[in-house]
Amino acid sequence: MTAPVVAVVGGGQLARMMAPAATALGIDLRVLTETADGSAARVVRSSVVGLPRDDGSMAAVLTEPRSADVLTFEHEHIPATAFARARDVGVPAHPAEHALLYAQDKIEMRRRLTGLGVPCPDWTELPGPGALEGFLRDHGGVAVVKTARGGYDGKGVRVVRSVTEVTEWFAAARIGGPALLAEAKVPFVRELAVLLARRPSGELRCWPVAQTVQADGVCSVVVAPAPDLSPEVEAEALRAARTVAEGLDVTGVLAVEMFEVPGDGAGGPRVLVNELAMRPHNSGHWTIDGAVTSQFEQHLRAVLDLPLGSTETVGPWSVMANVLGSGLGELTDGLATVLSADPGAKVHLYGKEIRSGRKLGHVTVVGEDLHDVRDRALAAAARLRGETVDG
Numbered sequence: 001m002t003a004p005v006v007a008v009v010g011g012g013q014l015a016r017m018m019a020p021a022a023t024a025l026g027i028d029l030r031v032l033t034e035t036a037d038g039s040a041a042r043v044v045r046s047s048v049v050g051l052p053r054d055d056g057s058m059a060a061v062l063t064e065p066r067s068a069d070v071l072t073f074e075h076e077h078i079p080a081t082a083f084a085r086a087r088d089v090g091v092p093a094h095p096a097e098h099a100l101l102y103a104q105d106k107i108e109m110r111r112r113l114t115g116l117g118v119p120c121p122d123w124t125e126l127p128g129p130g131a132l133e134g135f136l137r138d139h140g141g142v143a144v145v146k147t148a149r150g151g152y153d154g155k156g157v158r159v160v161r162s163v164t165e166v167t168e169w170f171a172a173a174r175i176g177g178p179a180l181l182a183e184a185k186v187p188f189v190r191e192l193a194v195l196l197a198r199r200p201s202g203e204l205r206c207w208p209v210a211q212t213v214q215a216d217g218v219c220s221v222v223v224a225p226a227p228d229l230s231p232e233v234e235a236e237a238l239r240a241a242r243t244v245a246e247g248l249d250v251t252g253v254l255a256v257e258m259f260e261v262p263g264d265g266a267g268g269p270r271v272l273v274n275e276l277a278m279r280p281h282n283s284g285h286w287t288i289d290g291a292v293t294s295q296f297e298q299h300l301r302a303v304l305d306l307p308l309g310s311t312e313t314v315g316p317w318s319v320m321a322n323v324l325g326s327g328l329g330e331l332t333d334g335l336a337t338v339l340s341a342d343p344g345a346k347v348h349l350y351g352k353e354i355r356s357g358r359k360l361g362h363v364t365v366v367g368e369d370l371h372d373v374r375d376r377a378l379a380a381a382a383r384l385r386g387e388t389v390d391g
Contacts, residue, residue: 009032027304033049187262223374259272
């Protein structure tokens, strides 16, 4: 029997975390990685060093030593030429180019979601500074300005009160840089994330709605399921995510990040969709240890159009804490301390060089008591950052 081959563009931690799931299912993973010592290249035997814009690199990851069964991605920065190369050699891409567009371009995303009736923050395109001045006047003097393309983890996003705060962005846009949009600064209760998977034949499964906590625009902590979530808000969040997945024809894992907003008493929306990611996502790392089927296994099942796995949790609460930067020489220097302090903590390290604020790994704790689980996850992540933890 010939094992299926999944070609993945991107050599970071998301591709790395697909590897155990692929091994368990007997799937051959082939990764296009930016560097030979990247996170995924350290664990995936079939690695091609190159970039998706290089025809030769794409041809190698798609066809050598034999044709891949499907092409998928661990990030959204995929040029049209990569999809063209896949079509040339007859390898389907999931998500498809027409779907991934809406994760690549925030203006296109807002247009499409608005057309589908998905609740979003008030927004407008910014063809020039005058448009931002008008938006600021209409929205209490404050707005969230975003670059339509290229932003992630808080990059390409600014909360502004004056046009002068994004002067260089307008200048860049005039000479071919990314277009800009403005969104209303939402007075939200908290941030939520709905993670789901959809296969080409239409089957769709959602994990429980999770709560996310950001630090400087980067996901820091995820709690699943979201505590004290009303059935009405849960149903609205799941409905919005399903509408996005089906309306955009997303295949594979989809993360829909949302704001929970106070109800207005007049039947208005209680969630507003903020961002989309059409791939495994930081908000779903808890599923590796906290769900019957991890997001990485589910993504592989979905892109190969295999029956999807159960998304039920294995315990009442899961808390995932990211390790963002570290004072240690190597993260593995902290393993003995972390594992002896909490044998139940599940540590996942990404094999990355330590830099300030960089996502270096995460810790997940699953258990019966939310406060205990949260405290243990936070303590384990702190120890991996080289911090002293009392108690």
